[in-house]
Amino acid sequence: MAGTPQIAIDAMGGDGGPATMIEGAALAAARDLALRFTLFGDESLIRAELAKHPILNDRADVAHAPEAISGADKPSQAIRRAKTTSMGLAIAAVKQGAANAAVSAGNTGALMAMSKLSLRTMKGIDRPALAALLPTLGDNDLVMLDLGANTECDARNLVEFAVMGAAYSRCALGIERPRVRLLNIGTEELKGTDELRDAAARLRAEGHLHLQFEGFIESDRLGRGEADVVVTDGFSGNIALKTMEGTARFVTDLLRRAFTSSIRSKVGFLISRPATDLLRHHLDPNNHNGAVFLGLNGIVVKSHGGANTQGVANAIGVAARLVSNDLGRRIAEDLDQIRAHEVTA
Structure with a gap:
């Protein structure tokens, strides 16, 4: 099979x-x-x-x-x-x-x-997470998790999510060492909750994994292509996802209203049609459909x-x-590396 x-x-x-x-x-x-x-x-x-x-x-x-x-x-x-x-x-x-x-x-x-x-x-996973691919201005989509399966997460959960998200990125997008970041209210090391800072410290110590941990990222940078995997708890992740989806609909509806407001605007729409078609394609959730329970x-x-x-x-x-x-095998291998590193540390 x-x-x-x-x-x-x-x-x-x-x-x-x-x-x-x-x-x-x-x-x-x-x-x-x-x-x-x-x-x-x-x-x-x-x-x-x-x-x-x-x-x-x-x-x-x-x-x-x-x-x-x-x-x-x-x-x-x-x-x-x-x-x-x-x-x-x-x-x-x-x-x-x-x-x-x-x-x-x-x-x-x-x-x-x-x-x-x-x-x-x-084995080795405390909680599953919901992950999805989101569009960015970079060369590839962004893997984001958790998007709603777990409203509260501790540092261990966030580290597990990072491992699973990186494996997903390698399988779905072909990125050998994905850039991983934690969603936070600022990029400074002292920002955020104890759980976030603890998870960041653990990920910095896990340099042997198939990922590059690059610290924190704020929500306004999610679509900029500055990370391949963004990790957060399900409560914050679901809010961020719904905000992004709502903003995409707001932009497309605003453009539609602007282009139909007058004869002059309709002419402008015809001239800019290739650009607006590209925008609509990029923001269409059908082109990024398929969330995964990792x-x-x-x-x-x-x-x-x-x-x-x-x-x-x-x-x-x-x-x-x-x-x-073989996503499951890749996740298992990375978890084994973490356990082996904990034993020898």
């Missing part, structure tokens, strides 16, 4: 349901001829959509799931229905070795709870609930790259 990534897809998750998830799988299949899929959900609905995409004829199996997790379901409710829902069965396929990774656009809290309960955390004994990728076909395909592509580059 190592040479043929098998992706379990929760076909019932997300705003678009089976139509968007299966069309996204077809697009991902066209990009990567090695991909194979197992589609979990209502079999009749899935087969009706599959008929529209011949490229999946010999590359997708269907596994019927009588139920689906809704956006209103609480994590505790979802866990009790894990064995009968498309989301739960997709995660179970990873646990059983029938799939290398699972992709869902469904309820984030339910997905996290079921993934953690079913797959468990890796630290579990298996790969689970969360697609945005409102993702379009392109976004779903990108999320599947993230899962495939992490499988091909």
